[in-house]
Amino acid sequence: MGGFLAGVVGACAEAWQEVRIHKGRVLLSLIGVAVAVCALSGAVAMSAIAQQATIEQADSAGGRAATLTMSMQPSDSTATGRQQATQAWFDVLDRYEISYASRVFWGSSRVQFPDSVQEAGMTVVDQPYGEMHRTRMVEGSWFQPGDSARLAPVVVINTPFWESLGSPDLATHPTVTIDGLGGAKAVIIGVYGTSSWDTWPSMFMLTGHFESLLDPVQAAGSMPQYEMWVPPDLARELQTRIQAELSGAVGAQGFVSVDRSDWGAQMDDPTTILRVITMVIGGIILLLGALSLVNIALVTVRQRIREIGIRRSFGATSGRVFFAVMMESVVATVVAGIVGVILAVLLVQSPMVSELVSFGGISDVPPFPASAAVFGLVVATVVGALAGLIPAIIAVRVKVIDAIRY
């Protein structure tokens, strides 16, 4: 099909020449298309980023799909009773082969900072917690599986905490003195990122270390929360079973409740409305851009009737004229589309906008979603083809003998 290739290459060459010659007119229409494509792909990208941010926040608060959260209060509230209840939970984990599970205990403790002693948040968890909540590390790392066997307690602190300590290099094994835990010195092994509005210093500590440091009297307080990350399709069944099995373990006066807490996955896509609105606005801009493009293309094609007649008299078939005129629009809008996508990338990646769309929830900007870029280019091509359709039909209808009469 050498003839076909020559035809396609020829039509593109023709279209490119045309765009080059009418660059003034074309440029005008292209600005509209570029702006529209920028708006559309920017909207898609921003919505994707916002969605990602929302999911990240939901996950870090409620756990990933599907997370079962259990509260348990045994009848026997002594240390032994609590230990038995916890053991019953461990048995359940073994039986159902749930490897991602963590106790979670929220509290706070006084900590020595360089200039003062302050109350800092403390969340006591088991090692899998980080994975279950997608805890985002900015320095060092999350707890390793063997860490609770370490003699010296280790902690993972948040960015405000780290900054209050003067951002020490983790390679130097900096420590922090926790007054609330009998002045224990804990080694900082990691720093996790927080929302920009969350400025309270807080830290994570492993349950094992916490219990060994805790004064037994203090320890008589409340029970932790128990979290399990399970396959979503088994969540309902496991929920009922675990509830039933542990009800037996806590005794008659005890209390167990197992619930799904991963509200991020449960609720409807929180960005749907945002996305619909941005798409509608982008669509309107695109429609206006496309209309102006059609308008300019129509004016152009009318001015070119003589030229089309000349080309036809030198052997251009009507199919070829149709394709070439349509390609002019497509070549032009694809170029505009590329410009629009680049603009959208620059815009979305600009600190101000990314702060806005992520609600301050993600401090490092995720890369511009490829899907948004592809979407923008596809839209540009389709708009070019549609806008080129009407002038192409007019071009084909040109009567050669009338066009070359003078």
Added chain:
Amino acid sequence: MSLIELTAVTRTVLIPDADPLTILDGVSLRVEPGERVSIVGRSGSGKSTLLNLLGMLDLPTTGELSFEGESVPAMKPGRRDRVRGSNVGFIFQQFNLLDGRTALENVTMPLLYARGPRFWGRERIAADILDRVGLGHRLSALPGSLSGGEQQRVAIARALVRQPKLILADEPTGALDVETGQSVMTLLDEIVREENAALVTITHDPAIAARSDRHFRLDRGVLTVAEGAARNAGRADEPVTDGPVADDAVAVL
């Protein structure tokens, strides 16, 4: 086999609120390969209409039109366009070069509709023929910056770049002064002879008409042989219409 043949061709156009207008009336004409034919006639006599038929841009209302023995009206439109593209070259009175395109781009244009080596080697082929018409040094000149004679030479190069079998020239010297017109025609004659193409020239100028092998006159849509044209060559003051008229317009030599 004739290159192109019209047999009893009538061309009428419908005009709103009036009787149909007959532009060509029973025209028969045969053009053989390599032959040079001239057609003279008053303005409005139907010369351009006849040329459009010869160039397969238009179809007869009645009568037969065939190219190399194949009926032109029977061809599918796409095939007709391709047959035209590879066999016919047009030269217009107003040059009809594409504005904003260089001389080279204008001459390359017909090759965009060719295939194979001609398509892929189009720039070189176009540059060669521009060189042949003496414009090798003006390849990137825009039509507006060229003189009338130069523009018509670009148009000649464009008409010949696909080595067509038939060149149709509609008053090729109409927009040029006498001297430039003569030199352009001399060039055209030379190239047509080199390429062994047939040339049909429409002209008002008896001196231009005299360069042809056969001479016709078109009068209100009726084509007749103009025997006297050769004798009258160079005598622009004496109307060619005085020549004797043959009854049989199909004057095959």
